[in-house]
Amino acid sequence: MDVDRNGLQILTRAECLRLLETATIGRVLTSHRALPVALPVTYALQEDSVVFRTGPGTKLHGVDRGAVLGFEVDDVDPVRRTGWSVLAHGEAYQVTDPDELARLDRLPLEPLAPGFFPFLIRLPLQEVSGRRIVAGQREVTLGA
Amino acid sequence: MDVDRNGLQILTRAECLRLLETATIGRVLTSHRALPVALPVTYALQEDSVVFRTGPGTKLHGVDRGAVLGFEVDDVDPVRRTGWSVLAHGEAYQVTDPDELARLDRLPLEPLAPGFFPFLIRLPLQEVSGRRIVAGQREVTLGA
Numbered sequence: 504m505d506v507d508r509n510g511l512q513i514l515t516r517a518e519c520l521r522l523l524e525t526a527t528i529g530r531v532l533t534s535h536r537a538l539p540v541a542l543p544v545t546y547a548l549q550e551d552s553v554v555f556r557t558g559p560g561t562k563l564h565g566v567d568r569g570a571v572l573g574f575e576v577d578d579v580d581p582v583r584r585t586g587w588s589v590l591a592h593g594e595a596y597q598v599t600d601p602d603e604l605a606r607l608d609r610l611p612l613e614p615l616a617p618g619f620f621p622f623l624i625r626l627p628l629q630e631v632s633g634r635r636i637v638a639g640q641r642e643v644t645l646g647a
Numbered sequence: 648m649d650v651d652r653n654g655l656q657i658l659t660r661a662e663c664l665r666l667l668e669t670a671t672i673g674r675v676l677t678s679h680r681a682l683p684v685a686l687p688v689t690y691a692l693q694e695d696s697v698v699f700r701t702g703p704g705t706k707l708h709g710v711d712r713g714a715v716l717g718f719e720v721d722d723v724d725p726v727r728r729t730g731w732s733v734l735a736h737g738e739a740y741q742v743t744d745p746d747e748l749a750r751l752d753r754l755p756l757e758p759l760a761p762g763f764f765p766f767l768i769r770l771p772l773q774e775v776s777g778r779r780i781v782a783g784q785r786e787v788t789l790g791a
Contacts, residue, residue: 509702509762527725532676532683538774539676541685541719543732558653575685581671584759588687615728615780618653630682636759 514633532573547610556620589633595626658777676717700764733777739770
């Protein structure tokens with residue numbers, strides 16, 4: 504098991520992708536007016552990409568400019584002190600190919616907000632990293 | 648009730664602060680090698696600031712440079728389609744004043760990772776915004 508300098512288990516790309524398949528809410532990371540922002544979205548993992556819907560707004564702005572977006576998902580239990588987090592980056596783009604749109608339209612991507620989200624965004628996971636808290640690790644380390 | 652263009656309830660600063668008090672895990676937003684990153688931390692709300700611990704690494708780098716950090720907390724139930732998110736920004740700094748350190752040291756800020764996190768960071772919530780999903784809102788809007 505590879506461990507980083509903070510004592511967290513370093514997850515492989517394959518482990519990160521498996522974890523991304525288990526969740527449905529992630530956070531798109533970008534900047535807005537030069538400030539870092541995180542925007543929760545409903546997403547699905549499709550091959551090596553994350554796919555989500557968006558409407559005219561902040562998230563699409565980044566995509567229009569061809570910016571690299573970040574994507575973060577985590578699941579932490581503060582009481583049991585277990586959990587994981589995955590961070591990914593890629594150049595997102597709006598899906599416009601009719602065949603691809605038809606395929607992706609079947610994914611369970613209903614947005615959480617009631618607004619109009621007509622655009623499908625694909626974020627290829629060009630870089631993926633992840634960490635897992637190893638249960639009991641803190642106590643072991645502190646006692647060592 | 649104020650609603651944004653996506654049909655989400657716009658929360659007041661006071662509502663955002665109340666929600667920040669209910670959680671213990673948030674995400675520090677910054678950039679690392681020009682990429683947006685989100686780093687889960689154990690935090691506490693202390694007056695109008697978020698306080699968390701850190702060690703030598705990415706998060707502190709941003710603080711050293713005097714950068715504006717973002718902070719995001721959310722709690723979304725994808726099945727019941729309810730939840731909220733709060734996004735904050737401020738110029739974070741490392742707490743070095745001995746009196747302040749002694750006061751903050753009593754906060755429940757044990758990091759999730761087993762590593763060494765000797766530094767206390769205070770992130771004044773200079774800008775705070777939040778959104779809440781209003782249950783049933785989506786169906787009402789779609790049916791209208």
